[in-house]
Amino acid sequence: MRASATAAIVLRQLYLLRGSPTRLLPMVAWVAIDIVLWGFITRYLGALAGPRVNLVASILGAVLLWDFLGRVMQGVTTAFFEDVWSRNFLNIFATPLTIADYLGGLVLTGVGTSLMGLIVMLTLATSVFGLSFFAYGAAIAPFLMVLFVTGISLGVLGAAIVLRLGPASEWLIWPIPSLLSPFAGVFYPLAVLPGWMQAIGRALPPSYVFESMRAIVKGHAAPAGSMAFAVGLSLIYLLLACWVFARVYRFAIRTGLIARYSAETAN
């Protein structure tokens, strides 16, 4: 990976963000709305449930962590979509840029934009609704790592899907986090799901994060074994997503998809 080529991909996104407030706003606005909405829902449910139940840590914390995964994924895919929207593939891929350079740039962009969202969410959730990441103890580090790596994997996979199927398929990518959330047990234990949904949930690294989070809120220790498994699983998915992207890229080079991508003749 060449640092200057990867930095160029990041710089391009920085230029776009600097020159367009409409790109900056959604990065913070939607997550802020989510936190406000779920913050008040949590407060209301907390009043019904009584002081013995810590709904802030289990529900609002879950919303925040799940939104973080979504922001990471969107950070990667949006950076890729910028090349789709500006019909830039020919310019980009007829250069010495490697797949590693390009994906590295998309991932770094995802890191930056998701951190912005995380800071806004955390500030709101802490200052207005009293959520503290300290409630999760040291486990917060693997929680964020698993969600971050999974978000990156989903973003890279989404980019591969759009590269393969054409620009219109971007509408398949945006709802991916919503599609996965029922299986990942964001708000409830996997045990309440039917067997087939549990099986899918167990294959999703974030489900271990939310199971561990609920264990901590109940006063138990975070299950180190299952978190280590989730970290390993998320890294495997990241490698798989990069492999899929590289395969699709080679397919696009073989079939001429990149050369005629803007014509939307993806087939």
Added chain:
Amino acid sequence: MQPVLAVTGLCKTFGATRAVDDVSFEVKPGEIVGLVGPNGAGKTTTISMVMGVLAPTAGDVSIDGCDIGRRRSQALAQTNFAAAYAPLPGNLTVEQNLRVFGMIYGVRDLTARIDELVGEYDLAPFRKTKTGVLSSGEQTRVTLAKAMLNRPKLLLLDEPTASIDPATARRIRRHIVDVAEKAGAGVLWTSHNMYEVAEVCDRVLFLSRGRILLSGDPAQLVAEHRASSLEDLFVTVANEALNPEAAAAS
């Protein structure tokens, strides 16, 4: 002298269609080679394979001795391109576009190089302007400036002056000839403007239905085939290639 571009037995098929059929040619340092032919002849498919955005079905492309299939990054680092159908992102300014692509190509002293190119292509007034709001001629100049960023050994130009006024087109042609003569860059140039091809190209390749039908010095080809001009020769060759029976009857 090692060619900057060596194309050997290049083929590309899309299903049953042979878009490029056993094409071989070389471009030497300092040489400008015109690739001409009717629409659908395979010019852009050939250039796409040389640019590395399309894999050949068979054959090899070597840029400055680097096989593009095996050493893609090293090969593409020696080249650059400008094409009428590949404008730079319109949501970045001229300077931002040049900086981003300069970094991708790993250009040293990038700020100085951008200053130089902005001057050479009369882009100073538009330096901070978003590329998308420029006229098509101005955008072409930005694309050409991008193509010169890394001082390529092989310059690929697909109808580079298609949307430029005659005066600017003439200046750009002179500039590219200068780049070939002084910097020793090889240039592969496609155009439908036969006067332009006759003016700048040392050698021309006539492509039709994916095959090279004729190649040689433009003036010599015109003389050998007793045509009145390169355009006349082009029309004759294209008609013969596309409608061989009708051409024979006439």
